[in-house]
Amino acid sequence: MARQETSDGVTVGIGRHLKAAAEAPLVRRWLAAQPFWVAVAVVLICAVMSWLEPDSFPTRDNFFNITRNFAYIGIMALGMMAVIITGGIDLSVGSVMGLTGIVCGLVLQAGHSWWLAVLAGLGAGALCGLVNGVFVAYVGLPSFVVTLGMLAAARSFAVVLSENKMIYEFGPDGDIFTAIGGGEIAGVSNMVWLLLAMTVVFGFVFRFTRWGRHVYAVGGNEAAARLAGVAVNRIKLQTYTLCALTSAIAAIMVVGWQGSAINALGTGYELRVIASTVIGGANLMGGEGGAFGAFIGATLIEVIRNSLLMAGIDSNWQGAFVGAFIVLAVLLQRIRGSRAD
Amino acid sequence: MAVLELQGISKHFGAIEALSQVDFALDGGEIVGLMGDNGAGKSTLVKIMAGNFPPSGGQMLLEGRPVHFHKPVDARAAGIEVVYQDLALCNNLTASANVFLAREKMRGFGPFRILDDRAMNERARELFDELKSETRPAEKVRMMSGGQRQAVAIARTHLSRAKIVLMDEPTAAISVRQVAEVLDLLRRLREQGMAVLLISHRMPDVFGVADRIVVLRRGHKVADKPIRDSSPEEVTGLITGAIRDA
Numbered sequence: 001m002a003r004q005e006t007s008d009g010v011t012v013g014i015g016r017h018l019k020a021a022a023e024a025p026l027v028r029r030w031l032a033a034q035p036f037w038v039a040v041a042v043v044l045i046c047a048v049m050s051w052l053e054p055d056s057f058p059t060r061d062n063f064f065n066i067t068r069n070f071a072y073i074g075i076m077a078l079g080m081m082a083v084i085i086t087g088g089i090d091l092s093v094g095s096v097m098g099l100t101g102i103v104c105g106l107v108l109q110a111g112h113s114w115w116l117a118v119l120a121g122l123g124a125g126a127l128c129g130l131v132n133g134v135f136v137a138y139v140g141l142p143s144f145v146v147t148l149g150m151l152a153a154a155r156s157f158a159v160v161l162s163e164n165k166m167i168y169e170f171g172p173d174g175d176i177f178t179a180i181g182g183g184e185i186a187g188v189s190n191m192v193w194l195l196l197a198m199t200v201v202f203g204f205v206f207r208f209t210r211w212g213r214h215v216y217a218v219g220g221n222e223a224a225a226r227l228a229g230v231a232v233n234r235i236k237l238q239t240y241t242l243c244a245l246t247s248a249i250a251a252i253m254v255v256g257w258q259g260s261a262i263n264a265l266g267t268g269y270e271l272r273v274i275a276s277t278v279i280g281g282a283n284l285m286g287g288e289g290g291a292f293g294a295f296i297g298a299t300l301i302e303v304i305r306n307s308l309l310m311a312g313i314d315s316n317w318q319g320a321f322v323g324a325f326i327v328l329a330v331l332l333q334r335i336r337g338s339r340a341d
Numbered sequence: 342m343a344v345l346e347l348q349g350i351s352k353h354f355g356a357i358e359a360l361s362q363v364d365f366a367l368d369g370g371e372i373v374g375l376m377g378d379n380g381a382g383k384s385t386l387v388k389i390m391a392g393n394f395p396p397s398g399g400q401m402l403l404e405g406r407p408v409h410f411h412k413p414v415d416a417r418a419a420g421i422e423v424v425y426q427d428l429a430l431c432n433n434l435t436a437s438a439n440v441f442l443a444r445e446k447m448r449g450f451g452p453f454r455i456l457d458d459r460a461m462n463e464r465a466r467e468l469f470d471e472l473k474s475e476t477r478p479a480e481k482v483r484m485m486s487g488g489q490r491q492a493v494a495i496a497r498t499h500l501s502r503a504k505i506v507l508m509d510e511p512t513a514a515i516s517v518r519q520v521a522e523v524l525d526l527l528r529r530l531r532e533q534g535m536a537v538l539l540i541s542h543r544m545p546d547v548f549g550v551a552d553r554i555v556v557l558r559r560g561h562k563v564a565d566k567p568i569r570d571s572s573p574e575e576v577t578g579l580i581t582g583a584i585r586d587a
Contacts, residue, residue: 209455210456213456217431223429224429224442225431225442225443227429228497229442229443229444230442287431
């Protein structure tokens with residue numbers, strides 16, 4: 001308070017206001033933003049790894065693998081970002097991914113066309129998201145509870161539908177389907193191109209549309225948004241549906257890439273997805289985050305994972321690192337938050 | 342003619358009588374202080390005017406015509422805005438984003454319409470200038486002082502060209518220096534011809550800006566007189582019941 005009052009006293013007159021606003025520098029906003037520093041960390045780690053492992057880390061193959069491995073996590077993190085900005089959470093993304101993958105596999109196995117498989121997958125995902133959204137927005141249950149229920153239910157549907165078998169005989173349109181998820185353009189996996197495109201679209205929607213503004217408003221102060229006339233319930237329903245849709249998109253791509261659908265697909269991914277958003281600057285209390293954050297958060301986790309593998313560290317340590325990073329990221333936010341308030 | 346007139350307003354919740362037979366009018370260009378102890382019926386009265394719930398009896402006239410509000414949106418559409426004690430702002434958004442929340446200015450054409458932040462910032466700056474408040478439109482509310490937050494909340498009411506502003510304890514949670522700032526904002530609203538109802542516990546604030554004072558005690562109106570004919574001592578007596586009515 002005291003600090004703000006002195007700054008009030010110093011600023012006099014409208015002319016200086018205009019000047020201050022015009023100078024509200026992009027550079028300074030970037031320097032204050034978490035995604036920027038995460039990007040710096042990614043670059044640093046890559047530089048160090050290239051120096052330590054010049055033969056295996058900075059290679060085309062490894063770049064291709066790293067980018068593809070964070071692409072589907074990043075895609076899901078974009079949808080998760082929307083939910084987290086409203087102040088909610090979606091724990092069901094991994095299970096929804098598993099269910100969607102099985103649905104796609106079954107449709108292909110039955111000999112239907114690739115686009116019907118894609119539509120069925122998106123439909124299954126959207127349905128899960130709608131159920132989550134209705135219970136959170138209109139029934140008013142905590143998102144943690146609702147999506148925890150969906151985490152169990154969707155996985156169970158996946159197991160039941162697949163009769164606990166792997167689906168790999170994809171029928172006549174299987175080749176097109178696997179080409180979508182497994183293909184590459186200009187040496188970069190299709191999944192990565194999709195993530196890049198979706199990051200741009202989500203970034204645009206968050207920043208420039210009325211819907212995006214309202215998503216932030218719901219997360220900032222739900223009661224105030226409601227009083228102002230924001231359709232809070234509808235926005236929430238839409239974010240959960242969108243989140244499940246991104247899981248479905250990720251599942252369609254991954255099933256295509258792997259050429260098979262298993263009901264365990266996506267198990268435990270909720271942790272990686274939520275970690276990506278939090279590391280990328282999302283505030284679990286709502287109101288803060290962005291599309292680039294989801295992208296760069298997913299990147300950092302995968303780069304670290306890859307580096308640990310290359311450094312010969314037992315891959316079972318990854319969970320410990322991801323867990324530590326989530327807590328560290330939230331701790332950093334808390335420290336920055338207490339300075340801002 | 343009064344902008345807003347309440348005739349014989351009563352409200353009971355079950356057996357509890359929160360308001361009984363309250364008559365009361367608000368004129369444009371006037372600040373009325375509404376005082377009373379906790380549970381005297383102040384917030385019930387405000388909520389009726391704001392459309393949160395209907396009265397059990399009596400009627401409200403807006404510029405002479407009877408009105409019935411079913412939702413807060415109805416009251417707002419009729420030109421009655423409430424500035425809540427907790428201000429109801431989104432701390433994570435900028436001042437102008439809060440002013441324009443749910444009525445954003447857009448640019449572009451057809452389905453390709455994006456937020457017009459520049460136009461919103463400019464309009465918000467005009468509103469803040471009208472209020473003579475040093476509030477930066479593009480600054481986030483989180484970074485603002487209590488007085489600036491009040492300016493943002495009041496600018497919201499200004500944007501819709503409200504006729505009546507109900508201020509719920511605007512000076513309850515801010516520093517002494519900012520209280521002066523907020524009282525100035527209220528005077529600015531009066532200059533512009535609005536009717537302002539100031540609900541407050543703080544005697545000095547009410548006596549500092551109000552033209553008229555209304556005192557409620559246990560759901561009854563016990564005083565309604567020009568502020569110059571009253572005194573803090575009398576009002577204290579009216580609130581506590583030491584003086585029966587005046």
